[in-house]
Amino acid sequence: MPLQSLTTSLSVLALSVGLAQAQDLQSASVLEFADADTLFVADSMAGAIHAIALPEAGTAPAAPAPYNLLDLDGVLAEALGADVRGFTYHDLAVHPVTRDAYISLTATIDGVAQPAVVTVTREGAVQRLDLSVLSTDIFTLQDAADDGITFWRDIPAASFTVTDLDFANGELFISGLSTGEFASTLRRVPFPFAGAANATGIEIYHAAHGQTETRAPIRAMTVLDLDGVSTVVAAYTCTPLVTIPTADLTDGANISGRTIAELGYGNTPLEVLDFQVMDRQGNAATYVLVINREMDADLISLGDLTTAASAPGITEPIPYLGATVGVATTPLPLSGVLQAADQDAQFLLTLRRNLDTGAMDLVSFRKGAYLRLSEFVSEYNFPDYEYADNQSAEGTRMFQNMLKGDEGFPDLMR
Amino acid sequence: MRCALTSLLLAIAVGGAAACPVSPTPGQVEIYPTAEELPANLLRIFVYFPRPMERTDILGHIALVDEAGREVEGAFLNNRYDLWSPDATRLTVMLDPGRVKTGLAAHDAIGRALEEGQRYALVVRGGAKDAQGCILGADAVQAFVAGPPDFDLPAPQDWALTRPEVGTRDPLVVDLGSPHDHLSMVYRLRVLDADGTPVPGRIDLGAGESLWHFTPVALWPDKPLRVIIDHRLEDLAGNRPGALFDQPIGTPASRWAAEIDWMPVQITQ
Numbered sequence: 001m002p003l004q005s006l007t008t009s010l011s012v013l014a015l016s017v018g019l020a021q022a023q024d025l026q027s028a029s030v031l032e033f034a035d036a037d038t039l040f041v042a043d044s045m046a047g048a049i050h051a052i053a054l055p056e057a058g059t060a061p062a063a064p065a066p067y068n069l070l071d072l073d074g075v076l077a078e079a080l081g082a083d084v085r086g087f088t089y090h091d092l093a094v095h096p097v098t099r100d101a102y103i104s105l106t107a108t109i110d111g112v113a114q115p116a117v118v119t120v121t122r123e124g125a126v127q128r129l130d131l132s133v134l135s136t137d138i139f140t141l142q143d144a145a146d147d148g149i150t151f152w153r154d155i156p157a158a159s160f161t162v163t164d165l166d167f168a169n170g171e172l173f174i175s176g177l178s179t180g181e182f183a184s185t186l187r188r189v190p191f192p193f194a195g196a197a198n199a200t201g202i203e204i205y206h207a208a209h210g211q212t213e214t215r216a217p218i219r220a221m222t223v224l225d226l227d228g229v230s231t232v233v234a235a236y237t238c239t240p241l242v243t244i245p246t247a248d249l250t251d252g253a254n255i256s257g258r259t260i261a262e263l264g265y266g267n268t269p270l271e272v273l274d275f276q277v278m279d280r281q282g283n284a285a286t287y288v289l290v291i292n293r294e295m296d297a298d299l300i301s302l303g304d305l306t307t308a309a310s311a312p313g314i315t316e317p318i319p320y321l322g323a324t325v326g327v328a329t330t331p332l333p334l335s336g337v338l339q340a341a342d343q344d345a346q347f348l349l350t351l352r353r354n355l356d357t358g359a360m361d362l363v364s365f366r367k368g369a370y371l372r373l374s375e376f377v378s379e380y381n382f383p384d385y386e387y388a389d390n391q392s393a394e395g396t397r398m399f400q401n402m403l404k405g406d407e408g409f410p411d412l413m414r
Numbered sequence: 415m416r417c418a419l420t421s422l423l424l425a426i427a428v429g430g431a432a433a434c435p436v437s438p439t440p441g442q443v444e445i446y447p448t449a450e451e452l453p454a455n456l457l458r459i460f461v462y463f464p465r466p467m468e469r470t471d472i473l474g475h476i477a478l479v480d481e482a483g484r485e486v487e488g489a490f491l492n493n494r495y496d497l498w499s500p501d502a503t504r505l506t507v508m509l510d511p512g513r514v515k516t517g518l519a520a521h522d523a524i525g526r527a528l529e530e531g532q533r534y535a536l537v538v539r540g541g542a543k544d545a546q547g548c549i550l551g552a553d554a555v556q557a558f559v560a561g562p563p564d565f566d567l568p569a570p571q572d573w574a575l576t577r578p579e580v581g582t583r584d585p586l587v588v589d590l591g592s593p594h595d596h597l598s599m600v601y602r603l604r605v606l607d608a609d610g611t612p613v614p615g616r617i618d619l620g621a622g623e624s625l626w627h628f629t630p631v632a633l634w635p636d637k638p639l640r641v642i643i644d645h646r647l648e649d650l651a652g653n654r655p656g657a658l659f660d661q662p663i664g665t666p667a668s669r670w671a672a673e674i675d676w677m678p679v680q681i682t683q
Contacts, residue, residue: 026469027495029495044495045469045495045498046500047500113470142500143601147604147612148612148614149604149612149614149615149616149617150615150616150617151600151616151617151618152616152617152618152619153444153462154503155597155600156499156500156501156503156504157499157500157501158499158597159498159499159500161493161495161497177493177497178497179497179498179499179500179504179506180497180499180506180597180601181595181597181598181601181646181648183646215511215652215659216511
């Protein structure tokens, strides 16, 4: 049978934009702020992204201040009238002005599981957003034949379970997994929503698997500027880290991402975020943090990331199972952290599973320190411990006092 | 042509709430693929339910069982969200790719869920609940035998097309030679005219999703037509015309094939 090729792309599947209308969400999964007035909430069950018009924001806090809410489950259960053991947490975002926590979750109320987005202040005040009222614009992620062809049976559309969102330069980037075919597709759509999303197929070289992978979905990502190049930094299961210039994400294209690291096997990345930290000279330095479910978190400097993204990617299998290769990373002791967000100039905010109590905590980690001192018992804790009389020890004392203040123990300052 | 389902529906009433249907209706659950032999590296199974289902915990009601009736543990990918169609009537059950693919830790440690030559059944338990909280009421069981793993690229150049007669609505039949993914056959194959406009019509599948029937709405015209094949078309193991799903370790990186292939449709005068 003669077979010929066309260079154009067949588009029998269309993604549609829903009209603005109030609509209940079937799920509330990934959160992403467009700005102080608009929050994106992914409904992964329905294959849709809602733009939520937020009530007028309050004022910015006078100064960066940490969260120390242990046992968030208990706080939410009381506020929502929900089963304290019935929460499933999905995502965390921080309001760009008020710095309040926005958390998407599934709560069990009167025995019924229901999606919710709540705001939580540092003082533990909880408010539930009425999503059906506040939703103003819906972007529907559904693939359906729209070309007049019928089938022997009803073929429902396929949707897209969103794995991550990132808003950058007026566009929303959307990664996820199709509920029909198995495909790795990264979509971008301008906001306010208009027209269909550009959808790009992405393949990567996965050195830990020694093969090119075309289907595995991006699990977590962020979009940031690498030396003037707008770039998606994406993490996949098991755990390749990949860069993709956003200029390459054109509709219908199939492109190869650049594998810049293999962070380790047997792991699912939960979050990729970028943030700035002030160094001792007062200069802002940018870092990318990969939060992992099974492993330590990985911290990567912008400089190292930029260098790796402009160098040839990894194209050889890893030398042995468990080897990590590629861009330099610093492992951070953020065990139990399931979601993290850039809170303010001084803190990262996290949803952290407390390994002692099993509860979910909403706690901040000071940037640069990345630990909560009050959770360690060490030599410093003994009443008769004396800091040495030198500059180094004095620096340690002041640093520890700062963390004690952060974590609500000013009485322990010495 | 309606696909001949091999589902064996067991009428085991297991009760339900007062407002729920009293007795199960056989034939309501459809399971794809329908072929009696499926490759050991099968990637997906699709379950169509008669009504919208409760979206959570469905995998607790679905089992792969072997010939002795033992459940094959860890066969399916347990995603955070189950892969439902938006209307919650179709569930995509993905066999864990980590076990399907060669060279991965899960594959090397515990192997594929399906062993060549063994008989299996996919069981959808009657206790699965719909969106109203009513149980299905009867198990749906689809038996199959695991054949050799499929490491062949779909080969459109080997497909056979019938020659419909001009002025009729006889179906154009494409014989793909082996079962393919039913959603791919729905989404990735079209008949176009010379302008690139899809010819309106109806798609039916047959012979365990190895035959593609296209019945035009209008009579076959006396003008050039072609069948186009989107490169995302997959067989049951997720192989596409341009690349295997499972590229064995050491082979060069796969290359994207031309995005679309096409074949002329010969219409008999």
